[in-house]
Amino acid sequence: MKLEDQLKNTFDHFEPEVDPSVWAKVSAQLPSSAPVFDGGSFVSSNILKSLVAKIAPFAGWIAGATVIVGLGIIWKLNSTEVVVPVQPVINQTNNVTLPINKVDIKQESTNEQQSGLDTKTEISKEINKVKSASSNPSKGQTFIAGHFSNNSTSEEIISSQNNSNKASSDNKASTNSVTTSSALNNKSTEILSSVNKTEVGNNQTSKTEDILVEPLLMLNTRGGFAPLSVTALTNQNGKKADFNFGDGTQINNVANASHRFDSPGIYTVKCIIAGREIETTVEVLGQLPTVFSPNGDGVNDQFIIGGAEVTSVDVHIYDRTGRIMLNTKGKQVIWDGAVLGGQLAEIGTYFYDIFATSNSGVTYKQKGTINLFR
């Protein structure tokens, strides 16, 4: 066999694990999508699955209802305002993989008219959820923000209205719509009031169900040496939250918050979003200097990494051109400012990558710079 073929084979099934931080960075740069971090897709797909399971008995109805929504027949006359939130995502219907068969439109629509309105609104709500769970989260979230408005601050109501006029499940908006559409058809009023009833009745449960993605608190780092800058954000598409960094720093009503930890310790970072509290911890190890001066005067002659608070550190130090200056592993790593060959490193800025394993057994990766003076 040719060497090239052997080499290709060597790499054929080579699939190394990727650090989760890469996806965090990628998703942050993607157009109009909420970052879905670890567990994000798990949660959202579970919501989707549970909804699919829940609506399975109504499957035929939904097929009918969905098609009707798409075509804008009968349904529109009866309950324009109820379906409106669905409209922005109609085109994405095909992306929802529902285990259902298309059913004859006319037959289903007459069935609907004969049956109770509650079921109908139930269905339309479920459709909304399924659609928003499987389509553009920002659109879905706009809709959900409307649902939320009953329990949340007035500011959120305003923002949801600003984002979309179609957030009609908002109480105020739906009242307005009743006035305009009731002249045409009394049924729409009934539907709306039944929607409101359902919402009030299910207030406790709907609050949790209406969150598109289970709220997650995400940090850019879980730990490392001080000074450690930590940025916290949630996966709720920029929705405002209150953050507490566990050392007395509280930052309220922001989409994301940053804080620098200067002292070692284990801190509990909390976030309150949509009435829920989520927390995680940050482990701050000992202090790393930003400057050292290996000139033999006995002051700051060494760049010392690690010590008592870690079980090991793996340190790589590079110069500006990427040349490696130090590549050492140990409980404590010391750079005396010499290059591998023995001669003295030049004055300037050096870059380090540190993999520190704390006494709690977690390995933290940290990048930074150290300035060398003499």
Add this chain to the structure above:
Amino acid sequence: MSPESSIAMTDEQLVEGCLIPDASAQKQLYERFNRKMFAVCLRYSSSREDGEDLLQEGFVKVFNKLSSYKGEGSLEGWIRKVIVNTALDHFRQQKIILTGIEMAEDQISDESTLGKMEAQELLKIIQQLPKGFRTVFNLYAIEGYNHREIGELLGISENTSKSQYSRARAQLAESVQHHYQQAANTEHP
């Protein structure tokens, strides 16, 4: 990764979802290919960190350019091409000058072990190659481009590509023989 992490969608459905853009489709597409593409990135990089940076940049390009994927050929092949091109962009930006010096056949060292190494080990010594060697080696040996195509991609002559490749092979073989130690100290000639 975890079997329950997603409802299985076909590549086509994923692409459609990503074009909406649907965050969960984007995440699934990434999950489907990230490890394979990370393997590609690592081969073009000198360290794991550089590989991660390349993977990040490459995937952002993948998502931005996805609308230009017309379904011709496999999605994986298309993504791989975007990732490799990202690596080559870096190579071109650095303006590394490659020169072609023909090697005598007898200079080529014993390569018998080279083809039998584990990916992880081979990767280590590939990462220690000078960037020029590494790039040409990857393009020819793994990606399967011919020397004329490599010449066009890198703006060098076909002969330069040939000689870079044979020297890369020689250096790899030597590195293997010296227990993967020697390559780091061998300067780019």
